[in-house]
Amino acid sequence: MNINKVHADRHGEYLALAVIYGFSVANVLKIKQATLDDGGYRIVSRIAGQSEALIGWLPRLHFYAADVLLMLGVVPLMLVCMARFVRPVIFARVVLLLSLSLVGLSFVNMNALGITGKFFSVDQIAPMLTWVQERPETISEYVSISALSKLGLVLALIFAVYRLRQSSLFSSFTSAPVLLFTVACIANLLSAYAWKTDDLPNTPFHASAAIRMSEALLVKDTIKISQDDLNRSVERLAYACEKPDAPGRGAKHEGRRNFVLFIMETVPYELFIGDKIADTGTFGELGKSGYKATNHYSTYPFTSYARFSIFTGLYPAYRLEKTLPLGTEHPYRSFFSVLADDGYDFKVFDPVTKRYEIDDWLVHQVGGQVVGADIDGSIKEKDDRVLGKMLEQIATAKKYGQPFVYAILPQITHGPWLPEGASKEALYEEGRSRLRQLDASLAAVVGALKKSGAYQDTIIVVTADHGLRTRKEAGFLKTGVLNEVSYHVPMLIHDPRMNKSVEIDAPTSHLDISPTLHCLYGSKPGRIDTQGRMITSNRPRTLYFGGAWYHGSDGMWDGSAFYSYNHQLNMLWKAEAFDFDEGLPLRDAAEFDRIAALMQRQGSVQEALLAR
Structure with a gap:
């Protein structure tokens, strides 16, 4: 060898x-x-x-x-x-x-x-x-x-x-x-x-x-929550309507109000107010009578999680699908479940044909029924399909004197709107085009309500699940911190019986939709479970913005400042407005420890609350 x-x-x-x-x-x-x-x-x-x-x-x-x-x-x-x-x-x-x-x-x-x-x-x-x-x-x-x-x-x-x-x-x-x-x-x-x-x-x-x-690759660590802490958190969910009169509350009426939720997909507030259609179209007309929250935020830049907050009034957990007991019954005591228990016809018109388990499970837990497109086709074709079903349902409900709460979730504005690399100007021009299609759909809903005679008795909520979230959807987004364009979304509650528009400047959240409708328009204004409050409330509050598993960061507003905490970098930003692009990571160790601990504890408490 x-x-x-x-x-x-x-x-x-x-x-x-x-x-x-x-x-x-x-x-x-x-x-x-x-x-x-x-x-x-x-x-x-x-x-x-x-x-x-x-x-x-x-x-x-x-x-x-x-x-x-x-x-x-x-x-x-x-x-x-x-x-x-x-x-x-x-x-x-x-x-x-x-x-x-x-x-x-x-x-x-x-x-x-x-x-x-x-x-x-x-x-x-x-x-x-x-x-x-x-x-x-x-x-x-x-x-x-x-x-x-x-x-x-x-x-x-x-x-x-x-x-x-x-x-x-x-x-x-x-x-x-x-x-x-x-x-x-x-x-x-x-x-x-x-x-x-x-x-x-x-x-x-x-x-x-x-x-x-x-x-x-690993799931993030959580803080262990004691049973006493969990019990106190559960007790704090019970929400009693606040005493001070809110504008419009005095609009007394006979009978029960109907409710329509028009939940748009991927519409940032910046796009909404930057388009004339928001002032002159159906959006603008509805905004002339009711409540407009100009600083309204999604709880999470992911559709299923944002919907969870809208329908339950609760924050989502870090990984909602793994936290919720999807194989069991877990009724939530929100405004929508109260309506369902009170005999309302509660339907969610969702054009997405490949179902995500958590979405249907959630609707079922609050007493609703999912109505799908039942066809293969383009996004617009499926949107039009469920819109047609909803218009028919409005006419049927009114004909038989059936009070209703209907939510429609059009997908025409789902990103990305343009190929990667498009300028912000071109991106928003495409977004405005799609927003006009949504305005036309909303006009059809209003037309059906008026034709059936249900319009004066119907409250219409217009909002979006979230804004633009990824660099594929918007190349101008900054990574490492929260982006306002991802969380800040339109929010208006149209009340045909009001003769004015009330603008809410204080930060509000998807958590607030359930308690606001319950307290202003519910026929049974007792207690519900929520981590939100009426949008007309002036009480001090803290808001949390989730996103850790989606883009690495969570955030909060503590009543005076916004914070963005990147878990992977272990860095915290602070700003007076929801804009962290030009800021420095916080160097104050005491404030860093306090805010980081608050957000970590909030995440752990939420997982324990929802898994119970």
Whole structure:
């Protein structure tokens, strides 16, 4: 046996495995680069009080140091030790599996970071698959053809190198292992030097991207809530209508009022008020008599979670589908369940044909019935289908003297409105076009109410589940912090019996829809369960904005300031308005601890409340 040839073949195989591992290292470093380019350099430079352009090569190398030391130092050393104790074929498979795992993890995170700015977690898979089933063409919302092509090329190269690892193609490069070892040593020494000498403040952006991606896959930790704390939280859900008279409350009437909820999909307040249709169309006409909340916010930038708050008056949990007892009966005592118990015909007209389990379960728990499109077709065709069913139902209910509460959930404004990369001006022009279609649908509802004679007895609520949420929907969104355009939505309650419009400036929430309708118009104004309140209330309050599993951040308004807390970065922003783009992460340790603890406790309490 030629010993030199055996050694050459062994070195050639190690070289091939090093090349395979190198692909994974390059992908992880690309993730690091993405996080730095998309806010990392900007945020750290602001913390340091210097221009982003002045960050030199040594501080920039410091950002990569943790990954270089881990992936070109610690992991290779562990692999070298392993190679001495396992068979070559086992060692080769371990390197292949490790490399494929890192490449795959980097791929899903590159797409997740590009869309939401958040590292990928397994909790995002279920809703993504549900929406893709409903609209297969929207697979491009989650992964582009270009990204898939690049992944395919990388995987093809990895498997090609793996198959050829024992060929002369690699064994002929006898000096390559020494060269690779030298390069790794130099990279580790430079990284250690940068880590030691750089005077920029150490931040989560300096942490290893490989470790951060791995940690993000896991479900977040929660605080354990005692039974006494849970009992007190349950007691606080009971809401009694407030005593002070509210404008319009004196509009006494005989009989019971009907209710129509027109819940638009993906309509930010900024778009709504920036379009003349909001002042001159059906939206504008309805706004002339009733209540307009100008600072109304969604509780969560995800449709199912926002609807949960509207129909129950409660905050959603971190991962609502896993928290709620979907296999059991769990009636909620909200305004809508009170109406259902009082004999109202309660129907939710939803055009989405591929159902998400939590949506139908929720409607059932508050005493309602889901009416679907029952056809395959375009979004507009399905919207028109359920709209037609609702108009027929209005006429039937009025004919037989049946009080009703009907909610319709048109999808024509679901994003993305335009291909990725469209300007904000072009995006909003398309949004206005779709908003006009919604105005026409709303006009049809009002027309049906008037034709049937039910209009004067019907309260109409117009709002949106949420605004624009991802970089696929709006490239101008900032990642790492909450965006007002994601949460701030239209909200008006039209009362035909009022002869004026009452504007509500204080921050309100989807939580408030149930108690407001109950207290202003309910025929049985007793207690309901809610974490909201009447929009006309002047009492101090705290509002929470969820979003941790969706884009990595939660937020709150404590009565004087807005906060945005990024869990993955462990950074907190504070602002007087819902705008954190130009702000610095909060440096006051005491305030940081207080606000972060409040939000973490709120999340844990909510999970315990909803799971009980």
